Amino acid sequence: MVKELEPAVRAALAGVRDPATGRDLVSAGLVTGLSVRDGMVQVEIGVARERAREMEPLRAAAEAAARAVPGVISASAILTAHRDGPPAHGHGRQPGGPAPRGAPRNPPGQGPMLLSEVGAIVAVASGKGGVGKSTTAVNIAVALAAQGLRTGLLDADIYGPSLPQMLGAQERPLTQGDRILPIERWGLKAMSIGFLVDQETAMIWRGPMVMGALEQMMGQVAWGALDVMIVDMPPGTGDAQLTMSQRVPLRGAVIVSTPQDVALLDARRGIRMFEKVNVPVLGLVENMSFFCCPNCNHRTEIFGHGGARSEAARLGVEFLGELPLKLAIREQADAGNPIVLARPETEEAAAYRAIAARVWEKARNPVAAGPKITIA
Template identity: 70%
Template sequence: MGESLVEAVRQALLTVRDPVGGGNVVEAGLVQGLTARDGLVQFAIAVPRERAREMEPLRQAAERAAAGVPGVLSATVVLTAHRADPGPKPGGAGRAGPPAAGGHGHGHAPKAPAGQGAMLLPDVGKIVAVASGKGGVGKSTTAVNLAVALAAQGLRVGLLDADIYGPSLPQMLGAQEKPRTEGNTIIPLQRWGLKAMSIGFLVDAETPMIWRGPMVMGALEQMMGQVAWGALDIMVVDMPPGTGDAQLTMSQRVPLAGAVIVSTPQDVALLDARRGVRMFEKVNVPVLGVIENMSYYCCPKCGDRADIFGHGGARAEAAKMGVEFLGELPLKIDIRLLADAGTPIVAARPETEEAQAYRRIAARLWDKLQGAGATAPRFVVE
């Protein structure tokens, strides 16, 4: 069924015209990563980076054509930019192909690496990635509460959910509505004193994102380049776990001021946190510090403390790696309950010790950023 549906969608896309070269988008080779599973169709349209904004009608036309195919329950299409054709090279002929995986040009700082276009988010003062080497360590909860704490300091704050496969901001911010648009521009949702954007605002909550790397990168670029963020003092980026496509896209396309690594105290989490630190070092993004989440458990009835995952491991690991230990956060049921309810504890119960811990870490981050310049990364290939 999946293969037959893919072919049916491909046939439907023959009716969608390529406004640049004429013909249709299939024969022009613009359709990438077409997949169909259980009636859910997803693919990307590759367009010239410099014309991405004006290609939104093309994306919408392709999405309508796919959605109209019998058997398609939902169709999701994103634009993904490709390298502009530089023309024939001396001594050779033919069109330049796409950038090779792992090929990152040199000599273009502070611009983006060769073939990547201008850096995105030029009106954002500081961009900070909140990352982890593995899932389940409370990275998103930490990112949301840090963003709210920064906004409470009077800063203009944006919060970007870069986790395409597992977006959590709609739940944690209590924002389930779709953002409105003005022409081809998406207006970010506003909650708790900050502007926020997530792929979870644009698709149904139960829709799985069965996307290959180029589609993930295209979606991220759209959420940075086609969203009306406006002027911001700082943007907090909730990264997906690991060291994959999203991390590389963020490192390539925005001038990251630094990264914060979230880990729990146990050895397996610390091992993955170490990989996260090394990854950012390789792309010349400074690691601002390490946070130990779920550092200890507080019984809600008696107040007794238990070090369920051990304690102090992240502090010791930070010392080994030569990065700052920013603080520890307890494993408390109120943090989880309020996050599930869409009311971050920093906003809902600012008087609590755990909310104050988030605020202290946020204040320390902002202090560090005042002396940190944001530069485009320099890729190191070994």
């Protein structure tokens, strides 16, 4: 399908002309990136930074041309802005992210705020990978939806999306006009780059492309009015974190860590990053706080215990709770059945629900979120 569609899409783009030069996008070298996978098309158009705003009609025309190709399910076009004027063949670009319909295009991190219909947006983050952040985010979101809240779940990890697996959803999202419809599960509206590309596709993208893709999932998805959105952030303190803090009104962040000192050191960096971009930290969660043997239920503190609680006290941040390292949590996550739904009678499900309730209490009331912290 890709081999058949890509030439057809490229030919359609060749029919779109830049009014300033009279040349078509392809011959002018303005098509700096083209991705066609399973009927999903993404086009990058490289332009000089100073022309970015006036090029919105050209971007829209390219998107419409690609969408009109038979076999294309959905298409999106983004502008990429050069730093130092337009090179001859479109190299050295930096993408701009999508804007709301009818609005001027802006470089990533600039322009009007996205997700204006969401009441409270909460980032679930960590300083490093492998601490169970995604499992925590999914269970918090599912617990909120189970309470009747209109809940969204955004997977902001472009390089390692895990949401399709954890939600047990492998279908491609449908489109409505130029909008992508989110996947719905258990009362949740969810979106991940993993729904748009093959499961084993390696996203070998530079930072600006990641920022553009993230902005598309916020600005071109038909989320509708939501009470709360949980954002599963990628590990670290990079482009995705900056994009979220600059393009959406984050109500706060939840930091997930394991108890040992190395993980807490990385969590501390995550807290520092949110403090620098003026996003309050709602609290810390200690994941894998202890191990429970599935046979005898004996408790072992493999990674130590209480480190996150102590760190929260030291920083003046609320400790939201601890979660055990239990086989059932992992099994249900891998099976696409969050334990909050699959085993609601368990202590760990109750712990997730308690954390979710406190997060919602603080997120809906900015005063309750407490003061922003400063790390010495």
